[in-house]
Amino acid sequence: MDDKETHNYSEPCGQCSAVSWAISDEGKYFCKTCHTIIEKTIDLTSETHFLNHRVTTILSGRGRRTIEYGRKWMVCEGFQFILKHQADTLLKLGVDPQFKEEVLCRLWRLYLQKSQQAYTTNPVSSTVFSLRFIDTDMETMAESSCASSSDTEGNQSTAQSTASMSAGSKVLSGSEDSSVYLTPQLRRNKGLMCMTKTLALIHLALLWTREALTLADLLRLVRDGHMPYINAYECLPDEMKLFGKDAHIFKVESIPSYGVVHKEAQILAVFMELSDFPPVSPQCLLHPMLLTARYLTEINLPDELHVWVCRVMQMAGLDVCHIFTPNSKPCLPLYDVQAAALIIVTLKLLFGCDDQTEWDLSNDASEQNQKDPEQRSFNIRRWYKLLQTALRRAGQREEDGTARRGWKTQTPIFYSWKSKAIMMKRRRSVENLQATFGMVTGSLPDPQCDPPSSFRFQWGDDEDSDGPTLYHQTLDGVLKQIDGVQMPSNPVYWHPVLRKCPQRSHFEEVRATLPRMYKWLLALFCFLLEVKPATVHEEVLRLERLIVKQQQHRAPPRKPCRGETRNARRKPAFCEEDDN
Numbered sequence: 001m002d003d004k005e006t007h008n009y010s011e012p013c014g015q016c017s018a019v020s021w022a023i024s025d026e027g028k029y030f031c032k033t034c035h036t037i038i039e040k041t042i043d044l045t046s047e048t049h050f051l052n053h054r055v056t057t058i059l060s061g062r063g064r065r066t067i068e069y070g071r072k073w074m075v076c077e078g079f080q081f082i083l084k085h086q087a088d089t090l091l092k093l094g095v096d097p098q099f100k101e102e103v104l105c106r107l108w109r110l111y112l113q114k115s116q117q118a119y120t121t122n123p124v125s126s127t128v129f130s131l132r133f134i135d136t137d138m139e140t141m142a143e144s145s146c147a148s149s150s151d152t153e154g155n156q157s158t159a160q161s162t163a164s165m166s167a168g169s170k171v172l173s174g175s176e177d178s179s180v181y182l183t184p185q186l187r188r189n190k191g192l193m194c195m196t197k198t199l200a201l202i203h204l205a206l207l208w209t210r211e212a213l214t215l216a217d218l219l220r221l222v223r224d225g226h227m228p229y230i231n232a233y234e235c236l237p238d239e240m241k242l243f244g245k246d247a248h249i250f251k252v253e254s255i256p257s258y259g260v261v262h263k264e265a266q267i268l269a270v271f272m273e274l275s276d277f278p279p280v281s282p283q284c285l286l287h288p289m290l291l292t293a294r295y296l297t298e299i300n301l302p303d304e305l306h307v308w309v310c311r312v313m314q315m316a317g318l319d320v321c322h323i324f325t326p327n328s329k330p331c332l333p334l335y336d337v338q339a340a341a342l343i344i345v346t347l348k349l350l351f352g353c354d355d356q357t358e359w360d361l362s363n364d365a366s367e368q369n370q371k372d373p374e375q376r377s378f379n380i381r382r383w384y385k386l387l388q389t390a391l392r393r394a395g396q397r398e399e400d401g402t403a404r405r406g407w408k409t410q411t412p413i414f415y416s417w418k419s420k421a422i423m424m425k426r427r428r429s430v431e432n433l434q435a436t437f438g439m440v441t442g443s444l445p446d447p448q449c450d451p452p453s454s455f456r457f458q459w460g461d462d463e464d465s466d467g468p469t470l471y472h473q474t475l476d477g478v479l480k481q482i483d484g485v486q487m488p489s490n491p492v493y494w495h496p497v498l499r500k501c502p503q504r505s506h507f508e509e510v511r512a513t514l515p516r517m518y519k520w521l522l523a524l525f526c527f528l529l530e531v532k533p534a535t536v537h538e539e540v541l542r543l544e545r546l547i548v549k550q551q552q553h554r555a556p557p558r559k560p561c562r563g564e565t566r567n568a569r570r571k572p573a574f575c576e577e578d579d580n
Contacts, residue, residue: 009040071239075175075249076117078236079193082228082250083108085235086202089227093452096209104205107272111201114272115191178245191271194249195229196256200264207324207332208277212285214336215262216529217454223255223530225405226452230255234411247413258531262332269326279321280335288318291339298528299387300459301343302378302473309346316546318342334539340525341539345547347521350478351380352490355515361490365477377477383470384520390457390466391527401450456528498545507534 006021009029013019018033030037087100112118181192199218206213221227228235233242233250242250256264282289292309296302313319322333344353351358362381369375412423459469480489496510511519511533522533529536 014038072176073174073240074117074177075181075246076112076193078175078233078240078242078246078250079198080108081236081240082195082232083198083201085228085232086198089221090202090206090213093221093226095206095211095213099205099209099211103208104202107201107205107208107274110272110274111193111268115193117192174241174243174246175249178249181249182245191268195232195252196260197264197268198232199229199256199261200268203261203265204269204274207286210278210280210284210286214286214291215258215265215334216336216531219255219258219261219530221452224401224450224452231411233413242413251413258529259535262334266330266332269324269332270330274326276327277324279323281321282319286335287322288313288335288339288342291335292342294454295339295343295525295528297471298455298457299343299524300383300457300467300470302475303471304475305343305346305350308350308475309342312342312346312349312543312547315550316342316543317550318543318546334535336529337525337531337536337539338543340529340536341543344518344521344525344536344540345543348495348518349493350475350488350490352492352494353515353517353521354492354494355517357490357492358517361478368477375476376473378470378473378475379477384517386467386470387524391524393466394456394527495544496541498541498548500541500545505534505538507537 006023006029009021010019013031013034013036015036016031016034018031020032021029022032024030024037027041028037029040083104087104091097091100109119113120116123199222203215203218206218218227222229230252232252233246236242280286284290289310292313293306296306296309310319318338322335324333347353351361358380362379365377365379366381368377369379412427458465459467459471461468478489479486481487494515496514519533522536525531525536526533
């Protein structure tokens with residue numbers, strides 16, 4: 001083996017001038033003729049490192065392990081460290097410092113008190129595990145459940161099989177009360193913390209401080225790796241050892257969706273019995289008046305369109321202060337989705353978006369621009385082509401970034417001591433194989449994480465931009481003067497059935513009947529906010545119901561015609577609300 005490892009080194013020895021080298025046990029080169037040791041050592045990045053030269057000693061009988069457990073700690077302490085690091089990340093991004101000290105800390109203490117984990121005279125009972133070795137039968141059970149998924153370092157099937165063990169079992173755990181968190185009944189009754197609820201709690205704190213960071217922005221920071229979540233347990237101190245059942249609490253396999261985090265935040269607000277949130281005034285960045293201005297800039301629409309968005313907002317009665325009241329009305333507002341719905345309704349009002357009217361208006365705008373070169377009428381067909389190209393590029397960039405991102409953690413959590421040995425051995429083999437493959441093909445640079453930004457597109461004349469800007473174009477082609485007041489030239493406004501169904505969404509049932517332009521607008525905002533199309537569609541319907549209701553209250557009472565009965569004057573069918 002020495003000849004194969006030293007055949008590339010042909011320098012003569014400084015003492016005897018012989019070229020006869022070997023490698024010592026310490027990995028250093030020495031002359032086999034005069035036994036002179038030189039400073040050169042074996043290159044660990046060579047392909048010989050892939051071979052396993054370690055000497056493994058197999059001991060007969062049951063040897064005793066020397067294990068360092070660290071200090072005693074509770075599960076809520078681990079979540080407290082994770083929340084601290086997540087809050088520190090937001091502070092570095094420019095969030096108001098009072099978000100952490102005055103709001104998040106108070107919400108966390110209130111949650112601990114309501115869940116009876118701290119600040120109470122009747123705390124949740126927990127089973128304290130004695131630090132001893134597990135029995136042979138239980139160790140074999142844990143080994144069999146973990147060895148089947150050791151390639152993926154503990155997938156969902158392993159978590160379910162190990163979590164099914166009883167709370168009184170002798171499986172080791174780093175924390176003292178992990179069995180309490182793995183009891184389904186106690187988790188439901190006490191509302192115990194999980195990784196998804198950390199984002200929900202932070203979202204509530206951001207809403208309380210009225211920060212401009214929406215829920216979609218928060219999830220984007222998590223997805224892009226700017227905020228610890230997937231491997232957040234790596235933020236824990238070294239003395240807090242994670243082992244066994246802790247993996248089912250702190251290890252996550254995917255990022256929660258918008259709807260899941262919003263639902264958890266709404267449940268937490270009711271569970272903690274929070275008082276009324278501070279009002280979101282029109283001067284606040286969370287108000288739809290300012291959020292719509294941000295999204296209009298994001299999707300490259302003219303600045304004049306914001307005036308019409310504000311008119312639609314006033315027609316719906318949304319131009320006032322918004323107050324979230326968990327006690328009386330526990331419906332957490334979707335501020336970002338509401339702003340997207342306002343823009344969609346405005347586009348429907350001005351351009352029709354029925355697969356016919358918008359293209360006729362585009363032809364008229366093209367003719368006006370050709371007759372007068374200085375005319376800058378907004379052409380929705382050109383805007384559609386620009387956005388469609390930008391969407392494809394952004395989607396491809398997102399797929400490439402997801403493919404290059406490393407999802408594996410550097411400090412995995414193990415379920416048992418035998419599974420730890422198996423997983424570490426396979427992990428070393430994979431790392432050695434990757435190093436060898438990188439030497440042959442040339443190692444690629446690590447993917448650079450883009451700085452966090454509130455915008456997905458860049459518009460302008462630069463080479464890296466997604467297209468030219470359309471901010472300063474006018475809406476003269478879609479407006480007309482009536483009695484000195486500008487009104488939309490499109491006289492028709494279409495909408496689906498506005499009957500409210502409190503049980504479920506009917507979007508998938510009516511999706512085939514909706515215009516393609518409208519569905520494309522839904523897909524555009526679904527990409528920006530990373531929500532489902534049904535969520536935006538339901539918000540559009542809610543906004544249209546508000547507009548119809550407000551207009552009916554403002555309209556003067558109509559005198560009944562001769563021969564008209566009371567039943568004939570009833571509200572239209574699309575204004576009725578289903579009581580079932």
